[in-house]
């Protein structure tokens with residue numbers, strides 16, 4: 001495919017005409033030819049000094065004809081595990097599900113020296129950036145005090161190194177039993193100084209109301225948001241999610257609470273799941289669904305075909321206005337041995353697994369705007385005048401076209417400049433379609 005370079009398009013005064021954009025991720029951009037069924041509209045994107053602008057500059061600028069190609073805002077990947085990424089070659093694959101992966105991961109932990117972590121975490125961030133992600137939240141296993149954690153030390157240096165490229169947040173992931181430790185309050189204090197988020201892995205069917213109460217009271221005292229791994233199991237008895245929602249209401253915890261996975265909902269009778277979802281909505285929890293890891297780890301067993309897929313009840317959540325995002329989770333590690341920190345891949349998989357094909361326009365925010373709001377990053381995840389011109393242009397003109405071809409050209413644009421290659425223009429798109 002020929003990619004045409006656009007002379008002077010980086011001079012900071014130009015326009016991308018006739019882009020097709022999801023209405024759900026646009027604010028203050030003039031839209032035309034809006035289509036309610038697809039949730040798409042046509043827009044001209046004006047770029048000045050690396051930012052989106054409401055109007056073209058008065059001077060004559062360069063204009064690029066996007067010819068109806070899709071433009072999505074830069075992706076926000078709100079749940080990954082940078083400290084484990086690219087370890088699967090040394091850990092091997094799990095025979096069983098989640099707890100088997102945890103076992104392999106713990107066995108590999110002594111290999112995670114600072115040099116090892118730095119190399120793998122940097123590679124991860126480079127892939128995320130190249131694929132069009134603008135912000136990312138990572139969990140970091142933190143069995144020790146955060147001040148003594150090599151992963152946190154490496155994270156701090158990489159946050160500086162990638163400062164202009166990626167907005168980064170980190171969560172100290174620890175098991176729920178840690179709450180009983182005498183140094184738990186110190187842990188929270190250190191984490192707060194590091195600007196981190198309190199993470200909790202609630203092992204399947206190990207939820208405990210007293211521990212949750214203590215967790216929320218200390219999180220409130222140390223001004224920490226909380227981000228859970230919960231009910232990552234098909235055991236219908238796992239009810240950690242409902243217990244978290246109850247604990248938030250009981251303790252009056254007012255800071256942001258994210259719940260990840262929530263797979264057991266998919267195995268519960270309708271009324272039980274619906275009652276939990278009502279509680280989740282009332283407690284104001286934010287959900288992140290992680291379909292690729294669930295496909296890999298749920299209903300997994302040697303020599304048998306998986307029957308159940310573990311995706312949480314995202315449509316029923318949305319019906320209740322619960323904020324739902326999707327994210328990458330594990331990449332090339334024993335929890336998921338594939339992946340490329342590519343939120344477009346997550347979008348493509350999710351549309352298929354969750355049957356979103358008839359309502360993609362309504363869900364388009366779940367990979368950018370929604371997670372940005374959940375992470376408190378209002379400057380990301382939208383196309384709006386005044387925000388950095390961070391977006392991804394695809395050589396496709398509607399949703400079906402976008403998700404049909406696995407070899408699909410994209411142009412990642414940051415601060416108005418293509419990161420690699422050039423903007424896709426009419427001739428690129430039609431050449432690609434004819435060849436396909």
Ligand SMILES: Nc1ccnc(=O)[nH]1
Pocket residue numbers: 081084201229232293329330335
């Ligand atoms: N799904 C996961 C659970 C716990 N730790 C991970 O890295 N991933």
